[in-house]
Amino acid sequence: EAQVTQNPRYLITVTGKKLTVTCSQNMNHEYMSWYRQDPGLGLRQIYYSMNVEVTDKGDVPEGYKVSRKEKRNFPLILESPSPNQTSLYFCASGRDGTGEQYFGPGTRLTVT
Amino acid sequence: GENVEQHPSTLSVQEGDSAVIKCTYSDSASNYFPWYKQELGKGPQLIIDIRSNVGEKKDQRIAVTLNKTAKHFSLHITETQPEDSAVYFCAASRSNSGYALNFGKGTSLLVTP
Numbered sequence: 001e002a003q004v005t006q007n008p009r010y011l012i013t014v015t016g017k018k019l020t021v022t023c024s025q026n027m028n029h030e031y032m033s034w035y036r037q038d039p040g041l042g043l044r045q046i047y048y049s050m051n052v053e054v055t056d057k058g059d060v061p062e063g064y065k066v067s068r069k070e071k072r073n074f075p076l077i078l079e080s081p082s083p084n085q086t087s088l089y090f091c092a093s094g095r096d097g098t099g100e101q102y103f104g105p106g107t108r109l110t111v112t
Numbered sequence: 113g114e115n116v117e118q119h120p121s122t123l124s125v126q127e128g129d130s131a132v133i134k135c136t137y138s139d140s141a142s143n144y145f146p147w148y149k150q151e152l153g154k155g156p157q158l159i160i161d162i163r164s165n166v167g168e169k170k171d172q173r174i175a176v177t178l179n180k181t182a183k184h185f186s187l188h189i190t191e192t193q194p195e196d197s198a199v200y201f202c203a204a205s206r207s208n209s210g211y212a213l214n215f216g217k218g219t220s221l222l223v224t225p
Contacts, residue, residue, distance in 0.1 A: 004155075024155060033212075042118075042201060042217035043156070058212060061124050098205065101213070103155030 004029045011096050016047055021076045021107050025090030031097035032074035033058070034066065036087040037106075043090070049074055050097060061112035076104045081111040116204050118216025126224055131192050133219045135202035136184040144205035145178060145185045146213070159200075159220045160187070193224045 004025045013019055026034065033048035035058075045058030049068040063085055065077040074093075078085060088108050092101040117136045125131050137145075143164040143167065162169045162176045165173035169176050173192075178185040185204075189196055199220050203213040 020216055040217060041214040048212060058117075069173075092155075100146065100161065102156045103157065105155050106153075 002102070004091055004093050004102050006089075006104040007086050008107060008109050009105065012112065014112055015082055016080050018073060019078050019109075020083060020093075021078075021089060021109070023074045023076065023104060024072050025074075025091075025093040025102070027047065027095075027102065028071065029093040029095055029102075030071075030102075031094040033092045033094075033097075033101065034064070034074070034076045035090045035092065037090060038087050046076070046089075047079065048097070059094065081109075083111050085109065086111050114217045116199045116202060117213045118202050118219060121217065122218060122220045123223075124224065125192050127175070127194060128194060129192055131187075131189045131196070131221055131223075133187045133200055133221070135185060135186070135204075135216050136182075137204040137214070138183065139204065139206060139214070140183065142204040142206065142214075144213075145176070146203050147176060147187050148202065148203065148215075149198045152216075164189055174191045189221075193223075194223050194225055197221055197223045 007022045026065040034046040035043045044060050046064050049055045091104040094101040141186050146161035148207050149159045152154040160174050162178050173190045175188040199218045201218050202216040206212045
């Protein structure tokens with residue numbers, strides 16, 4: 001089954017404790033992206049990647065890092081999480097970034 | 113990024129009625145306009161999209177219209193059913209990056225039996 005998977009689905013952590021949210025797709029897509037969703041703000045892009053070793057900033061990249069060492073994986077790294085990063089995070093992938101994006105099920109992160 | 117304005121933020125209709133959600137965008141070079149449906153606890157899912165060389169596209173009960181001159185596009189759902197209840201997002205591609213979308217803030221649609 002074609003899908004985007006994210007882990008963990010739920011995470012509660014404390015300020016400053018480094019964490020990684022994994023994202024994997026099995027559709028051989030070139031394009032992958034991370035979004036955060038906050039009430040009243042919709043979906044905002046954090047980072048995206050057009051291919052292995054190619055990443056670029058979205059609208060809200062501060063406080064986040066990404067890497068694309070393999071085509072199928074695009075982890076989101078929070079080196080020192082803060083409470084304002086409490087949000088619902090979605091990973092998405094697409095064939096080339098100019099068409100349909102397939103979203104993962106989301107990761108709900110709470111930073112206390 | 114460029115703005116995408118979406119209205120209304122909430123919409124309640126009776127089963128069988130039509131629902132219309134409207135979006136406007138500011139980037140005149142945008143050329144791809146998808147609509148996503150997000151059900152509770154799930155990620156957004158594409159339901160229909162349109163490119164700038166087309167004015168209207170229909171898929172069963174769902175249609176999208178695009179007016180490039182006015183820079184607005186709309187989602188039309190006819191014969192609504194309770195399972196259409198969800199949050200709907202419009203989006204527009206960015207001209208300064210072919211690999212990103214600007215999303216509207218979403219419309220929560222409730223279809224009551």
